[in-house]
Amino acid sequence: MAKLNKEEVLNFELGVADTPWMDTPTVFKEGMYCHAAKKKTLDVVGMPNTHDWSSSDEDWNLPEDWKEILLDGMKDRLEKYRSFRLFMDVCVRCGACADKCHFYLGSGDPKNMPVLRAELLRSVYRRYFTTSGKLFGKLAGARDLTEEVLHEWWYYFYQCTECRRCSAFCPYGIDQAEITIMGRELLNLIGLNTDWIAGPVSNCFMKGNHVGLEPQTIMGNVEFMMDDLEEATGVHCEPSFNRKGAEILFVVPSGDLYAEPGTFTFMGYILLLEHLGLDYTLSTYASEGGNFGFFTSNEMAKRLNSKMYAEAKRLGVKWILGGECGHMWRLVNQYMDTWNGPADFLEMPVSPITGTKFENAASTKMVHITEFTADLIYHNKIKLDPSRNDHLNVTFHDSCNTSRAMGLLEEPRYIVKHVCNNFHEMPEETIREKTLCCGSGAGLNAGENMELRMRGGYPRADAVRSVIERFGVNTLANICAIDRAAMPALMDYWVPGTRVTGVHELVGNALVLGDDDYRQLDLRLEEIPNAKQPPAPEPEPVAETAEGEASEGGSNA
Amino acid sequence: MNNGIKIGVPLLIVVALAAIAWIGTDAFHLDMLFGVIIPYIALALFIVGFVIRIIKWARSAVPFRIPTTCGQEKSMPWVKQAKLDNPSSSAGVVGRMLLEVLCFRSLFRNSKAKKDGDKLSFGSAKWLWLFALAFHWSMLIIVFRHLRLFFEPVPAIVTGVEVVDSAFQIGLPIIYITDVLFVGAVTFLFLRRVVLPQVRYISLQNDFFPLFLLLGIGISGVVMRYFFRIDIVAVKELTMSLVAFQPVIPENVGPILYVHLFLVSVLLIYFPWSKLMHAPGIFLSPTRNMANNNRAVRHVNPWNYPVKVHSYEEYEEEYGEKMKRVGLPLDSETNAG
Numbered sequence A: 001m002a003k004l005n006k007e008e009v010l011n012f013e014l015g016v017a018d019t020p021w022m023d024t025p026t027v028f029k030e031g032m033y034c035h036a037a038k039k040k041t042l043d044v045v046g047m048p049n050t051h052d053w054s055s056s057d058e059d060w061n062l063p064e065d066w067k068e069i070l071l072d073g074m075k076d077r078l079e080k081y082r083s084f085r086l087f088m089d090v091c092v093r094c095g096a097c098a099d100k101c102h103f104y105l106g107s108g109d110p111k112n113m114p115v116l117r118a119e120l121l122r123s124v125y126r127r128y129f130t131t132s133g134k135l136f137g138k139l140a141g142a143r144d145l146t147e148e149v150l151h152e153w154w155y156y157f158y159q160c161t162e163c164r165r166c167s168a169f170c171p172y173g174i175d176q177a178e179i180t181i182m183g184r185e186l187l188n189l190i191g192l193n194t195d196w197i198a199g200p201v202s203n204c205f206m207k208g209n210h211v212g213l214e215p216q217t218i219m220g221n222v223e224f225m226m227d228d229l230e231e232a233t234g235v236h237c238e239p240s241f242n243r244k245g246a247e248i249l250f251v252v253p254s255g256d257l258y259a260e261p262g263t264f265t266f267m268g269y270i271l272l273l274e275h276l277g278l279d280y281t282l283s284t285y286a287s288e289g290g291n292f293g294f295f296t297s298n299e300m301a302k303r304l305n306s307k308m309y310a311e312a313k314r315l316g317v318k319w320i321l322g323g324e325c326g327h328m329w330r331l332v333n334q335y336m337d338t339w340n341g342p343a344d345f346l347e348m349p350v351s352p353i354t355g356t357k358f359e360n361a362a363s364t365k366m367v368h369i370t371e372f373t374a375d376l377i378y379h380n381k382i383k384l385d386p387s388r389n390d391h392l393n394v395t396f397h398d399s400c401n402t403s404r405a406m407g408l409l410e411e412p413r414y415i416v417k418h419v420c421n422n423f424h425e426m427p428e429e430t431i432r433e434k435t436l437c438c439g440s441g442a443g444l445n446a447g448e449n450m451e452l453r454m455r456g457g458y459p460r461a462d463a464v465r466s467v468i469e470r471f472g473v474n475t476l477a478n479i480c481a482i483d484r485a486a487m488p489a490l491m492d493y494w495v496p497g498t499r500v501t502g503v504h505e506l507v508g509n510a511l512v513l514g515d516d517d518y519r520q521l522d523l524r525l526e527e528i529p530n531a532k533q534p535p536a537p538e539p540e541p542v543a544e545t546a547e548g549e550a551s552e553g554g555s556n557a
Numbered sequence B: 001m002n003n004g005i006k007i008g009v010p011l012l013i014v015v016a017l018a019a020i021a022w023i024g025t026d027a028f029h030l031d032m033l034f035g036v037i038i039p040y041i042a043l044a045l046f047i048v049g050f051v052i053r054i055i056k057w058a059r060s061a062v063p064f065r066i067p068t069t070c071g072q073e074k075s076m077p078w079v080k081q082a083k084l085d086n087p088s089s090s091a092g093v094v095g096r097m098l099l100e101v102l103c104f105r106s107l108f109r110n111s112k113a114k115k116d117g118d119k120l121s122f123g124s125a126k127w128l129w130l131f132a133l134a135f136h137w138s139m140l141i142i143v144f145r146h147l148r149l150f151f152e153p154v155p156a157i158v159t160g161v162e163v164v165d166s167a168f169q170i171g172l173p174i175i176y177i178t179d180v181l182f183v184g185a186v187t188f189l190f191l192r193r194v195v196l197p198q199v200r201y202i203s204l205q206n207d208f209f210p211l212f213l214l215l216g217i218g219i220s221g222v223v224m225r226y227f228f229r230i231d232i233v234a235v236k237e238l239t240m241s242l243v244a245f246q247p248v249i250p251e252n253v254g255p256i257l258y259v260h261l262f263l264v265s266v267l268l269i270y271f272p273w274s275k276l277m278h279a280p281g282i283f284l285s286p287t288r289n290m291a292n293n294n295r296a297v298r299h300v301n302p303w304n305y306p307v308k309v310h311s312y313e314e315y316e317e318e319y320g321e322k323m324k325r326v327g328l329p330l331d332s333e334t335n336a337g
Helices: A039-044 A066-080 A082-089 A102-107 A114-129 A131-140 A147-157 A165-169 A176-189 A195-207 A215-233 A262-276 A298-315 A326-334 A336-340 A369-378 A400-404 A410-419 A450-471 A481-494 A503-510 A544-553 B003-026 B031-059 B090-103 B127-149 B156-165 B177-195 B197-202 B205-226 B232-243 B255-273 B275-284 B312-325
Strands: A248-251 A319-322 A366-368 A394-397 A475-478 A499-502 B111-116 B119-124
Touching: A039 A195, A066 A082, A066 A114, A066 A176, A082 A114, A082 A176, A082 B031, A082 B275, A102 A450, A114 A131, A114 A147, A114 A176, A114 B197, A131 B205, A147 A176, A165 A176, A165 A400, A176 A298, A195 A298, A195 B312, A215 A262, A215 B312, A248 A298, A262 A369, A262 A481, A262 A499, A262 A503, A298 A319, A298 A336, A298 B312, A319 A326, A319 A369, A326 A336, A326 A366, A326 A400, A326 A481, A366 A369, A369 A410, A369 A503, A394 A410, A394 A450, A410 A503, A450 A481, A450 B119, A475 A481, A475 A503, A481 A499, A499 A503, B003 B031, B003 B205, B003 B255, B031 B232, B031 B255, B031 B275, B090 B275, B127 B156, B127 B177, B127 B232, B177 B197, B177 B205, B205 B255, B205 B275, B255 B275
Parallel strands: A248 A319, A319 A366, A394 A475, A475 A499
Antiparallel strands: B111 B119
């Protein structure tokens, strides 16, 4: 990363290449792509045509009949997905999407304009699946499927985070995410995944979570976090795992069990749920809300997703509560019930604290924790001291999936505004349904493609910079595990000194556990600058200026 | 592909098409061919092609409900839902679709990104929206006005639209607002495609061809009306005879009519096989025509099939010993090792 000079990274224009795109060869630039998936990793989950290869090599060791496999795969998917066929046919190349992609905005590479990334596939579609393309070839915008084209697909379909920003601006709703999803499915038919996606997929399949935590490690990590939580709050929490008969199954993205700052978010969830005395349990088997299968193929996503309902059924819970995670919620909202439902063994989710029926989750039976917590706050069921977060000047980053594949916009904001006194929105064009991606979603948060990530995250970071300059913002709140994993590096690179936090970390800090909750440490075990002090045992009449000193002296931190 | 070829070839094709119709009728008197046979064939091909394409789309499944949500979801009663940008009901979807089709809602969202050194900014960019709207609405109204050629007596609504459309009239001949808007907007869309580097870069010949064709149709229609001043009664004689399937070629119509008619015929033939199918396509777009109510109402995938999963039983068999050691409950004690 030190090698990556910012001026050099930004030395580009939002323009186009000198040569027409079909005649512009794809040059694999180090730092802009991921390592190839290993055969043995893919074999764990039984992917087809696995083989050893390297993305930086010329020869990818393709199976003999790779072209037939891809074209058959395309034909099959054109019939299975109306979105695919339609989006191949109806684009008018108006260019409205061109400057909406964060990868284009951060690289100036014209093949990152969503329309052109789609044309990479569309040109092949025309050649093999339309009469005009078959007859007129290049004149009709068609081209042959060659190994060069295949390499180009691989390079650019793994330079898309499936964020759907282009789709919000497209007059026909053409969604590049759909096209990338199909493109990646096709590549996976011939063993061309990335290592960073294939690894978490096989982990998740075998062990239940992406990071490959075995049950005893999960328990160990949680114990460790609970020790820290006790040190911060004085309260000892012991969340249960795999407990039959609990009312609620709580599923979080495994990043929250594993690495900072996700672990602080996890501590925030648990503090809240334990404080409420909720009858909930976690699972080591369904220990992943996220789903890297979705970045591989639809079928793989379904296979990984199946664990949530299976575990809810086995444990006999009534409904499922889900943690803060972006693509997890795209899948819960738009796919899970269709894949693995109907969840008729569950009940309509009802908050045991407020009695609120979550009718919007009547079929899926899964509630987002920000819906749950916003409902608590709305009904005044928890006491909050937002001043504990006064040293934080917060802005909120909408994750792509919860914004454009769900519409969870107000709930997290409602919470943030109740647990923090200093909140400022980023520019309107960069939030809510127009939110800019972190640049590391859809399985791109690897280490070897850091330049790509910094470029893709640049538009978001630049919007953060604008609120730093205007309002002195120092904290970026979010509801996504990939954000929590990827944004710290992004902020360090572009806008150093910006803290990345999950919303429930802020909740955990502000939550007042009782009348004697005079916490001096936040969930990161850092001193809370303006923490309230417990009243002095026997207040004595003192000189007027001594008040502050007295309370300082009374600190029992 | 070279820009000159990309733009030049479609332009030449359209000019050639116009010339063919002109020469064909003026020099070779193929009035029957260009006035009757080709229009009939074109209309038939349009209908058949259109239907085939729609059937093709319709036969592709919609496995998942994947609306692009552009506003607040329906959640608790006290959270204000964006009912049109993130609909949860059929009425909401209809509303969203109407906004999209009639007002180009998504295009209205458009912005323009500018990079100035190390800073990005997003400016307003409503021109595409404005001219696209002007183009599509003028075209609709112009097509609607043409109904006067196919009905006798002319329906009052058609006459009404004509009156409104010519509201800026001062003197003769009648100038229709939509004629001016149409030619102006198509010209704008063409210039935009040529001038903006990104749009020029992504454009194919298939993008220029329909623009030139539409411009050709517009211009031939306008000059026919204002410069050649052809006999409108004779034109109606032709169109009414076509409607009655008893075609009669009238006297007193110049080759310009056949140019116009031929270009329209080409458009009809070209339409179903081209990007112009975006018109019906928008109605089938799964990111726009579905409600965001998946969590409340289950969507069924017609080709859903069972998949291989890693069951809890297998998991416990593999990790039972470790689970037991950290005090996790087991379904089967035999897995405790």
